[in-house]
Amino acid sequence: MTTRSLGLPAPARRLALRVPLGLVLPGALLLGAEAGARSGVIPANLLPAPSEVLRTVFYLAQNGLAAHVAASSARVLAGFAAGASLAVVLGAAVALSRRTEALLDPTFQALRAIPSLAWVPLLLLWFGIDELPKLVLIAIGAFFPVYMGVVSGIGGVDRKLVEVARLYQLSGVALARRVLLPAALPSLTTGLRNGLSLAWMFMVAAELIAASRGLGYLLSDGRETSRADIVLAAIVLLALLGKASDSAMALFETRLLAWRDNHPGRGAA
Numbered sequence: 001m002t003t004r005s006l007g008l009p010a011p012a013r014r015l016a017l018r019v020p021l022g023l024v025l026p027g028a029l030l031l032g033a034e035a036g037a038r039s040g041v042i043p044a045n046l047l048p049a050p051s052e053v054l055r056t057v058f059y060l061a062q063n064g065l066a067a068h069v070a071a072s073s074a075r076v077l078a079g080f081a082a083g084a085s086l087a088v089v090l091g092a093a094v095a096l097s098r099r100t101e102a103l104l105d106p107t108f109q110a111l112r113a114i115p116s117l118a119w120v121p122l123l124l125l126w127f128g129i130d131e132l133p134k135l136v137l138i139a140i141g142a143f144f145p146v147y148m149g150v151v152s153g154i155g156g157v158d159r160k161l162v163e164v165a166r167l168y169q170l171s172g173v174a175l176a177r178r179v180l181l182p183a184a185l186p187s188l189t190t191g192l193r194n195g196l197s198l199a200w201m202f203m204v205a206a207e208l209i210a211a212s213r214g215l216g217y218l219l220s221d222g223r224e225t226s227r228a229d230i231v232l233a234a235i236v237l238l239a240l241l242g243k244a245s246d247s248a249m250a251l252f253e254t255r256l257l258a259w260r261d262n263h264p265g266r267g268a269a
Contacts (some may be wrong), residue, residue, distance in 0.1 A: 024106075048229040053236065056229040060218075069237065071213040072203055075131070079138025080199040084146045084192060086139070091150025096176070105151075110113040112144045116205045123208065134206035143201030149191020153184030189253040196249055200242045215241075 004210075007114020027149035030050045036042035037049035044052075090108075095100045119140060157180055165179045215234045220232030 017151065046228060048232065051233045052230050056233045057236070060230075060233060064149070065237075068214055068218055069241070071211075072215045073206065073241065074198045075134055075138055075214065076196075076203050076207070078168075080136045080142045080202070082135065082194055083139030083142030083199070084195055085142045086149055087146035087191075087195070088188070091147045092154060092176070095151045095154035096145075096180075108144070108147060112148075116141060117201050120205065120209050134203070134211070137206045138199050138202045141198040145194035145198055146188070146191040149187045149194070152178050153187025153191075156187065157183040185257060189249075189256060191248060193249045193253070196245055197242060197265040200238065200245070204238065 023050040033047060034051060036048050037044050037047060037052070039166075048056075090104065094105050094108075116137065119137055120133075123136055127133040128137065141210065161179050161183060162175070165175050171180065204219065205216070207214040208220050211217045212219075214236055218234040219231055222228065222234065
């Protein structure tokens with residue numbers, strides 16, 4: 001029985017076809033790794049079998065894994081919220097004022113090119129090894145993608161929309177709220193998704209340096225004890241958490257931008 005015979009709408013048929021196809025490559029890689037590790041072709045100390053990694057995950061789940069996941073998730077949430085909020089405010093200011101753009105944008109573009117690990121020594125000197133430097137580093141990672149999304153979104157608004165708004169004598173606040181912000185939402189939501197992904201990456205960098213809890217700490221602990229299974233278990237958990245958070249953000253984006261012509265729910269009837 002095919003998905004078409006079930007009478008599903010077109011978006012549901014596409015989803016039903018896409019999900020199994022998306023599992024083909026990961027499934028093939030897992031099977032290949034399992035076969036290679038069990039046959040001895042792949043050294044087990046370098047790349048343990050996926051079944052061994054799964055057993056390690058279950059072992060960690062019974063020995064404090066929830067605390068590590070909670071610590072990392074809380075850091076990402078707090079750092080992302082701070083960085084994204086500041087990026088929206090400063091991005092809007094830069095996009096709406098040529099003078100502000102000339103003042104701030106060159107500096108932001110230069111700072112954007114600095115690798116994440118280059119911030120670590122300075123943050124440790126300034127704030128020590130407590131939570132603050134970790135949160136600041138995550139906020140830095142989230143800031144720039146959101147900032148770029150806001151600037152490009154507002155800067156790319158059709159001038160005809162602005163001219164029509166001025167004909168209706170909208171105030172500056174009303175123009176931003178009713179014209180500029182809705183038109184910039186697609187770029188803003190893309191920036192938020194990219195910023196959230198980078199927040200997870202910068203979280204790992206922060207926890208690798210100085211942390212006693214978190215998935216980055218598990219990565220460091222696995223490296224120091226030569227436990228590749230712990231390292232891979234932490235990587236798998238990071239991938240799952242990153243995918244889950246991105247899917248949640250994608251759902252938020254879909255609901256927020258339901259007015260778009262290419263929205264999955266439009267035209268289905």
